[in-house]
Amino acid sequence: MKIYLIKTPELQPESMKDVHELLAGHAGPAVFLSDDYAFDPNQFPFLNKYWPEYRFQHTMEDKKKVFDKDRSVPLSWQELFLLCDHFRKEKNIPDGDFVVLLTMRKNALNWFSHCSRRNIFVHAGDWHHFTSADPRYPIAYQVTENIVQALMCIDNISIPNEFVHEVPKGCINDLCMDKHQVMLKLRTADICESCHKKIQQEGIDGKFVKQAFDIFEHVRKGILGRVTAKQPADPCTLVVEKGPRFLLPDMGIEIRLYPLFSALYLLLLKYTEGIRVKDLSNYREELAAIYHTICQTDNQEKVEANISSLVDPLSGHFSQKKSKINKTILSTMGPELAPHYQIQGIRGGEFRINLPRELLDLRVRY
Ligand SMILES: [Zn+2]
Secondary structure, rough: OOEEEEOOOOOOOOHHHHHHHHHHHHOOOOOEOOOOOOOOOOHHHHHOOOOOOOOOOOEEEOOOOOOOOOOOOOOHHHHHHHHHHHEEEHHHOOOOEEEEEOOOOOOOOOEEEEEEEOEEEOOOOOOOHOOOOOHHHHHHHHHHHHHHHHHHHHOOOOOOOOOOOOOOOOOOOOOOEEEHHHHHHHHHOOOOHHHHHHHHHHOOOOHHHHHHHHHHHHHHHHHHHHHHHHOOOOOOOEEEOOEEEEEOOOOOOOOOOHHHHHHHHHHHHHHHEEEOOOOOOHHHHHHHHHHHHOOOOOOHHHHHOOOOOOOOOOOOHHHHHHHHHHHHHHHHHHOOOHHHOEOOOOOOOEEEEEOHHHHHEEOOOO
């Protein structure tokens, strides 16, 4: 199986060379080749203009942006795949081989990448918004991820779908509608159990799977090398935004919690001295009010039932929720930093979050 890397004119040849070197450095049945094929701008007039400063208004982009003729942005998926097909035809590329277009051009849905049959495009720009690591790492990941997905026969347009994870879990098939979520899968270099089964069901060559995971591991190390070097030994500011969203802008990460977990976490952020489980019922009304604001549901019964069991010291629900919150925090930021943000305490005593409150930037009231 051959994988041809090609590019649109605005992408520097060195950038494609860097990505190619990384991919080709891992032996296996997939042979990576790069081709400096120059598209004729008369034949493809949409390649004539390039607006590096064009910005989508939302990071979570699910509405198609209409092509602006004067600025020639953004390109539709059809235009991007048209270039792949043109190259395929010019060079007589067999159907079983992949053609991967690397481009700095924005695409109409603002996706990182996409695959149609065995044509793939990967957006090679803007990675500095998500990581300080060299962009060759996330780009190489995107190339490999799309090949695996194509071989897995995943339809990532029709969601919900068992193999497209809208809630990220550190699997190559995390959807990442919020683009910042992409760093999780790049850092884990992993694949979840159900996707692993699907790989086996589809009979994908084990040697290729190994090659792909060698690449993912290389990417993970490349990215973590930078992250580790940058990581402060001390905790950094936790920003709470509407939602609520728990963000660590200095680290470029987000702690993602379900509403009931968020409500509990917000309550414990508020009471610096901590709360004993047997005293939780004293905070019942406050917890219910926070949870209600987050859920925005009219189902009062459900809110009451969830809160009642959470504050009941005999239910064990506080302990379960605490463990899950702490696990999420650990997997998000690693063992060095997690203790600053986790819920600490021992049975019978106060449970608290030890983060110095001058590092808490609460931008919304709950
Ligand atoms: Zn998965």
